[in-house]
Amino acid sequence: DVKVTQSSRYLVKRTGEKVFLECVQDMDHENMFWYRQDPGLGLRLIYFSYDVKMKEKGDIPEGYSVSREKKERFSLILESASTNQTSMYLCASSLGGELTNIQYFGAGTRLSVL
Amino acid sequence: GQNIDQPTEMTATEGAIVQINCTYQTSGFNGLFWYQQHAGEAPTFLSYNVLDGLEEKGRFSSFLSRSKGYSYLLLKELQMKDSASYLCAAMDSNYQLIWGAGTKLIIKP
Numbered sequence: 001d002v003k004v005t006q007s008s009r010y011l012v013k014r015t016g017e018k019v020f021l022e023c024v025q026d027m028d029h030e031n032m033f034w035y036r037q038d039p040g041l042g043l044r045l046i047y048f049s050y051d052v053k054m055k056e057k058g059d060i061p062e063g064y065s066v067s068r069e070k071k072e073r074f075s076l077i078l079e080s081a082s083t084n085q086t087s088m089y090l091c092a093s094s095l096g097g098e099l100t101n102i103q104y105f106g107a108g109t110r111l112s113v114l
Numbered sequence: 115g116q117n118i119d120q121p122t123e124m125t126a127t128e129g130a131i132v133q134i135n136c137t138y139q140t141s142g143f144n145g146l147f148w149y150q151q152h153a154g155e156a157p158t159f160l161s162y163n164v165l166d167g168l169e170e171k172g173r174f175s176s177f178l179s180r181s182k183g184y185s186y187l188l189l190k191e192l193q194m195k196d197s198a199s200y201l202c203a204a205m206d207s208n209y210q211l212i213w214g215a216g217t218k219l220i221i222k223p
Binding site for chain 2: 040090
């Protein structure tokens with residue numbers, strides 16, 4: 001079974017703090033993604049990566065950055081957290097090569113910025 | 115623009131059949147995905163359609179009409195554990211997934 005693990009289920013941070021959300025997958029997947037999920041909206045893509053040290057902006061990258069130093073790990077960084085970044089953050093991974101491959105998700109990190 | 119529409123909430127009875135509709139408008143099209151998401155859990159893959167027609171997988175089936183920009187997920191013999199949100203996502207010409215807001219399905223005994 002594919003396993004995507006997000007380091008925290010719940011986080012509470014203060015405005016202006018630097019926040020790190022970690023995601024690890026154990027199936028040697030090439031592709032990794034960060035989404036945010038808000039009530040009444042579909043998942044929105046923040047950043048994705050097709051390879052180590054490679055990153056691409058998604059639909060809403062502003063206020064976020066990412067790091068992929070190792071194939072299995074994809075980190076999302078909020079440089080200076082703001083209240084409008086309070087959300088559920090979902091990490092996903094998929095096999096490389098075939099771009100229509102299924103995405104496998106972690107359980108999510110619910111971030112509250114106060 | 116790109117858009118996915120699906121009902122916000124549906125209610126059905128245990129043992130019955132329910133159909134969850136999804137319409138999409140995307141720049142190019144590379145397939146339609148359905149995911150299930152129980153409250154507080156990860157979305158899990160249910161089905162993928164890229165050709166017109168019906169794909170059956172046990173109690174769940176998914177249908178696609180590319181000409182109409184339409185898909186549905188059909189759930190038969192509903193069980194209480196099927197209470198969840200069902201997410202529709204279309205893959206555009208850049209192979210990015212465009213997600214609907216999800217349909218919350220409530221199953222009543």
